[in-house]
Amino acid sequence: xxxxxxxxxxxxxxxxxxxxxxxxxxxxxxxxxxxxxxxxxxxxxxxxxxxxxxxxxxxxxxxxxxxxxxxxxxxxxxxxxxxxxxxxxxxxxxxxxxxxxxxxxxxxxxxxxxxxxxxxxxxxxxxxxxxxxxxxxxxxxxxxxxxxxxxxxxxxxxxxxxxxxxxxxxxxxxxxxx
Amino acid sequence: xxxxxxxxxxxxxxxxxxxxxxxxxxxxxxxxxxxxxxxxxxxxxxxxxxxxxxxxxxxxxxxxxxxxxxxxxxxxxxxxxxxxxxxxxxxxxxxxxxxxxxxxxxxxxxxxxxxxxxxxxxxxxxxxxxxxxxxxxxxxxxxxxxxxxxxxxxxxxxxxxxxxxxxxxxxxxxxxxxxxxxxxxxxxxxxxxxxxxxxxxxxxxxxxxxxxxxxxxxxxxxxxxxxxxxxxxxxxxxxxxxxxxxxxxxxxxxxxxxxxxxxxxxxxxxxxxxxxxxxxxxxxxxxxxxx
Numbered sequence: 001x002x003x004x005x006x007x008x009x010x011x012x013x014x015x016x017x018x019x020x021x022x023x024x025x026x027x028x029x030x031x032x033x034x035x036x037x038x039x040x041x042x043x044x045x046x047x048x049x050x051x052x053x054x055x056x057x058x059x060x061x062x063x064x065x066x067x068x069x070x071x072x073x074x075x076x077x078x079x080x081x082x083x084x085x086x087x088x089x090x091x092x093x094x095x096x097x098x099x100x101x102x103x104x105x106x107x108x109x110x111x112x113x114x115x116x117x118x119x120x121x122x123x124x125x126x127x128x129x130x131x132x133x134x135x136x137x138x139x140x141x142x143x144x145x146x147x148x149x150x151x152x153x154x155x156x157x158x159x160x161x162x163x164x165x166x167x168x169x170x171x172x173x174x175x176x177x178x
Numbered sequence: 179x180x181x182x183x184x185x186x187x188x189x190x191x192x193x194x195x196x197x198x199x200x201x202x203x204x205x206x207x208x209x210x211x212x213x214x215x216x217x218x219x220x221x222x223x224x225x226x227x228x229x230x231x232x233x234x235x236x237x238x239x240x241x242x243x244x245x246x247x248x249x250x251x252x253x254x255x256x257x258x259x260x261x262x263x264x265x266x267x268x269x270x271x272x273x274x275x276x277x278x279x280x281x282x283x284x285x286x287x288x289x290x291x292x293x294x295x296x297x298x299x300x301x302x303x304x305x306x307x308x309x310x311x312x313x314x315x316x317x318x319x320x321x322x323x324x325x326x327x328x329x330x331x332x333x334x335x336x337x338x339x340x341x342x343x344x345x346x347x348x349x350x351x352x353x354x355x356x357x358x359x360x361x362x363x364x365x366x367x368x369x370x371x372x373x374x375x376x377x378x379x380x381x382x383x384x385x386x387x388x389x390x391x392x393x394x395x396x397x398x399x400x401x402x403x404x405x406x407x408x409x410x411x412x413x414x415x416x417x418x419x420x421x422x423x424x425x426x427x428x429x430x431x432x433x434x435x436x437x438x439x440x441x442x443x444x445x446x447x448x449x450x451x452x453x454x455x456x457x458x459x460x461x462x463x464x465x466x467x468x469x
């Protein structure tokens with residue numbers, strides 16, 4: 001099978017690699033670029049674990065071919081922190097003990113980053129809807145919703161979450177963590 | 179869980195895509211649009227292709243125009259439809275239906291032309307086309323033709339497009355002013371395909387009687403269905419909760435859904451009756467002053 005050269009910027013760093021047409025973006029990121037922060041769950045677009053940002057929009061990397069991102073810009077979980085300084089979303093998720101095993105984490109985080117960077121201030125129902133494309137098998141989702149709601153409040157202002165049960169959950173979790 | 183090998187061709191224009199489809203016709207060629215249905219099929223090896231003609235880079239297929247109804251280039255993303263003020267103004271039912279498709283990450287890539295050409299019997303946009311008598315435009319090497327929704331869907335995941343034709347645009351008529359509408363869907367998880375989806379529009383005359391009604395279903399047959407039973411029973415009647423329930427019951431009774439892991443035929447009929455009554459109630463509330 002013929003291979004194609006793909007040039008892509010990932011987390012601000014330009015990369016070039018030769019790939020088969022059938023190479024998915026997930027495998028390209030993990031195997032060719034050795035950025036293993038992006039996780040592979042179902043490989044057919046159901047679980048959301050491989051979510052990355054393509055030109056700023058959340059997409060499932062397992063449903064894109066590497067040849068389709070030639071000339072485009074990708075952001076992955078590795079691109080969020082600046083040195084030792086966590087992204088405000090990562091800090092909020094840590095403060096709320098949002099995750100357990102960590103398998104679904106990069107997908108949730110990249111989905112939520114896209115939401116935050118749009119300046120969204122979703123209420124609890126809207127937030128649950130936005131996160132519903134990512135599956136978690138540990139937490140029961142409460143802690144993840146609380147963490148993202150906390151990040152929304154810190155980054156985009158109080159928005160629609162004020163007074164909702166999500167806000168108070170986040171506060172309670174924070175108090176416990178202290 | 180990895181697709182079998184294939185060749186990828188990035189088309190730069192409709193003309194190039196159409197000539198590639200003709201040239202590769204004997205070598206298992208498929209069109210790749212958003213890839214949100216095709217790529218999983220390839221990954222699961224439920225489908226295999228020799229060649230993909232990728233139309234994502236065809237600039238002439240990426241715009242929305244609003245004149246005689248809404249016209250969407252085939253690779254307009256669902257997210258673009260969802261966020262378009264023009265769509266919200268001309269056809270709020272379509273804007274609501276498109277939000278029911280998958281999740282944000284799916285809608286960021288999935289295309290309106292792709293979902294119509296894929297013809298999943300549970301999909302929202304094909305049902306919108308059936309409801310509002312929409313149409314598509316297709317291009318082949320011999321020229322362009324238009325296919326009405328009623329002639330387009332030909333069975334499970336099957337349309338009347340020829341293998342060498344490319345779906346280039348989707349036409350959705352505007353909702354007439356004063357027409358009420360509703361999108362009712364039941365799925366077990368947010369973002370899943372609806373087990374049953376009901377779409378309805380309703381208009382009333384000066385005396386409060388129903389002057390026009392349309393009802394369509396997804397998920398109850400091999401193709402999206404219009405309900406002539408419901409539409410006939412509604413016109414000329416006065417709005418009432420009893421009417422919605424009776425029409426829902428009668429319309430559901432003639433459906434012949436199949437049973438699968440998501441629900442038995444009987445369960446689907448039950449959902450259709452309930453959701454039809456809810457759709458008519460909401461459409462009626464929205465008729466007149468458009469909500």
